[in-house]
Amino acid sequence: MPTLREVPAEAEIASHQLMLRAGLMRKLASGIYAFLPLGYRTFRKIEQIVREEMDRAGALELVMSSILPAEYYIASGRWEVFGPEMFRLKDRNKRDFCLGPTHEEIFTEIVKNEIRSYRALPLILYQIQTKFRDEIRPRFGVMRCREFVMKDAYSFDRDEEGLDVSYRKMHDAYCRIFDRCGLDYIVVEADSGSMGGSGSEEFMVKSDIGEADIAYCEKCRYAANVEKAECIPVPCCMDSEGDASAGREDVSVERVATPNVRTIEELMVFFNSRPDQFAKTLIYRADDKYIAAMARGDREINETKLKNFLGCIELELADSEAVKKITRAEVGFAGPIGLDIDIIIDREVEMMKNFVVGANETGYHLINVNVYKDFKPTAVIDLRNITDGDRCPRCGASVSISKGIEVGHIFKLGTKYSRALNCVYLDENGQERVMVMGSYGIGIARTMAAIIEQGHDENGIIWPFEVAPYHVIIVPVNQSNEVQVDVAENIYAQLMKEGIEALIDDRDERPGVKFKDADLIGIPIRINVGRKAEEGIVELKMRSSGELREIKVEDVPAEVMRIMGECMGTRGK
Ligand code: ATP
Ligand code: MG
Helix, strand or coil: CCCCCCCCCCCCCHHHHHHHHCCCEEEEECCEEEECHHHHHHHHHHHHHHHHHHHHCCCEECCCCCEEEHHHHHHHCHHHHCHHHCEEEECCCCCEEEECCCCHHHHHHHHHHHCCEHHHCCEEEEEEEEEECCCCCCECHHHECCEEEEEEEEEEECCHHHHHHHHHHHHHHHHHHHHHCCCCEEEEECCCHHHCCCEEEEEEEECCCCCEEEEEECCCCCEEECCCCCCCCCCCCCCCCCCCCCCCCCCCCEEEECCCCCCHHHHHHHHCCCHHHEEEEEEEEECCEEEEEEEECCCCECHHHHHHHHCCCCEEECCHHHHHHHHCCCCCCCCCCCCCCEEEEEHHHHHCCCEEEECCCCCEEEEEECECCCECCCEEECCECCCCCCECCCCCCEEEEEEEEEEEEEEEEECHHHHHCCCEEECCCCCEEECEEEEEEEEHHHHHHHHHHHCEECCEECCCHHHCCCCEEEEECCCCCHHHHHHHHHHHHHHHHCCCCEEECCCCCCHHHHHHHHHHHCCCEEEEECHHHHHCEEEEEECCCCCEEEEEHHHHHHHHHHHHHHHHHCCCC
16 A cells, blocks of 8 residues: 655646555556556456446356457458557567457457357347557546556347347446446447447546536537537628628628738737638648648537548648648648638538638638638538537537546447458348447446546545445554554454455554545545543544544444445445
8 A cells, every 4th residue: 555645746637646646556657557456456346346237237248368360350441440549569470460459340250150040149248358559648547548448348139129229238237337436427429430330328427637528408418529419500691890691792702911810819800800700721631632621710620520521540630741732821821712622611611601711822811702602612511519508409508518538438330340240140031131239338447537536635535435445444543552453453353244344554653644544545434443442432434524423342333334335325226
């Protein structure tokens, strides 16, 4: 239990700091951590909750290897799709392998070889196993690391209706898991991204340090990842005089000198107008092709939507060299007129009238531009990020945006992997049919960190009973007082007999040090054995509320059990 007094400089967020300070884990390399005994106890408890709920849902546990042959990922196309995120290696015979980043292909391969008949379906298999992803930006400790344990489950069904049932089972199991972990979470619609398939949801723990943005509607409870949330275009037809009813399309494009005016902010000052009178044009590299994407000046382009539309593997902003070549101008003056690459515009841009764009000429912008009249977009799509105050795509009320930590993700995969790997079964009529699949993941250590994000104070972690490394910590105040040590040992033995997980701090340290450490490691109940031990009285302190009271030694086990029953009973077990 090597606790630290100092806050480690590398750790920016509470859970990362506390996991290091409480001696739960240590860093070995960027995004690579070892769990120490105290941390591993909680880790295993979360694993066990996940296991119990998977078993309850009828899933069967197995375990795959971590080193996986390339061929299955080549067959699905993901050998390429994963790009540099995949850890790759060659064996002595120069054959390609990877360290498994996720196992859709491998489960599909196993099931394909073992299951022949419709009678064996549906089937849900899962494992709790180490995954490897060479993340671009490992950060926040075990929240985003490069080696991490995931529970991944895969369902195999005869048809879409079957998939719906399996998916619902996993959805409900996830709710029970995160309820039991004591988390405040919401389920949001998510992008299926490179996984393919027809639908997916993420389990988001509400937290300001979360990396995901969630759009939420109070009125109809619609919730979606901003990557996915559909945007209702807001018409804006202001002309240069600020007249909202304007529609003066008879005006023609004019070239205006705008020396050193590049950003939307600079343009607003220069033209003395609002950001929604500009359309920005960004040049992207999509695999080996360049494209232009346009949105209103005050909007953010949603790269997930753009990527899904283009169906490309890699998408990134073009570098300045490429921008200069394509626009024949310095960066900051790109516009749609005269570009000879595809131009994808947001639906709002189509509605804009007489707006300002870059002129593809250094130091110039064009005013009075209108879509169709002045340039022809390749496609008009929903291309922007939803923002605070936007209208809910379901009910039209106003949505708000908040941050979340994605702890779990469930997907309807459909037949993407079963088709690629020819995972088929024979139906009642002896007809060969492709299995319909789902995939379901939970990050164990990320869940652990999320529990700490939601459960801590300035003194340390506040574990819920379900995942606390121990339920009770007994602190003999003076280790050289024999009565105190005896009473402490006695309480310890009593608790252990009742199946309560107790820890006794028998270090020869000052009481202040022991109390501080007990608070830091977040054990829910602390029993202080001090001077009154001679009268058979000890103190019971609740970590969560700070409530402290005296209690008779012989009442300790019953009182601890009562408290635990009360706290754990309120969870959705
Ligand atoms: P993210 O968007 O955060 O990168 P993902 O969509 O790549 O996550 P999935 O492939 O759906 O994640 O993985 C399932 C679960 O595994 C996630 O919900 C998360 O709990 C966990 N997970 C994913 N990547 C990491 C990571 N780098 N470190 C720790 N846990 C992770
Ligand atoms: Mg990821």
